[in-house]
Amino acid sequence: MSITQKNQQSLCPLRHILNVFSGKWKLPIVCMLAAGKPLRYSSIKRKIGDITNVMLSQSLKELERDGIVHREQYNEVPPRVEYSLTDKGKDVVPVIQQAAQWALKDMQQSLACGANCEQCFTTK
Amino acid sequence: MSITQKNQQSLCPLRHILNVFSGKWKLPIVCMLAAGKPLRYSSIKRKIGDITNVMLSQSLKELERDGIVHREQYNEVPPRVEYSLTDKGKDVVPVIQQAAQWALKDMQQSLACGANCEQCFTTK
């Protein structure tokens, strides 16, 4: 399980936000959902590209537990599940955008790269 | 070494900022330095409290390599080293503050805790 669970007693807000969003995949996932449209499991997986089922389902489960994403399951055949951001999740988006801005500027200065990443807010 | 080195080719700004600031201690360290006054090694260690030498020196070294903190060494006896934020490091402070704001609000809602942490911007 994630680091989030064991240290729920660590009261520092910064530790808290790191607990919620650290890991390799959570920010990319939130970014995809930030567009507003609910996405299906396979859709997220396809957009991210190189994520495995284990990491995707685990990340989604933890984000759901932490109140960032909402999971809506439709009992159909074949099964359909859609993920979207909760209100709390939408609240973080500006913060992430600001962070991405800083990071982009930093990267341009130090690496002169174009940030051709499809997964974050800085593209286009 | 940090994850930062191997994936320098990962061009996503969000990955970049996570690379620079993830880990258990870097944000607390930056927070202490954000007050503006240069701090000595032992001073940082005392303020954080439960960090070991290994983690502190490693974190500082990586933050220095990434251009966030500046290390000033005075050749005296006993040796004295002072750490402070670079301009780039100061630029991140507002972002971290915003993040801490969100996290604090989130924690108050879900845990009703008082965030009695000395290490972050939300105290006092």
Place this chain on the structure above:
DNA sequence: CTGAATCCATCCCGATACTG
């Protein structure tokens, strides 16, 4: 005082295979 060296436990992440 400011670290470096060594050793060790944990856990994050991933590949592969399988299920309702």
Place this chain on the structure above:
DNA sequence: CAGTATCGGGATGGATTCAG
């Protein structure tokens, strides 16, 4: 389609000891 089960490598965080 939307996941779970299992196994394993490598990174990360830490205790202890030692050094300039």
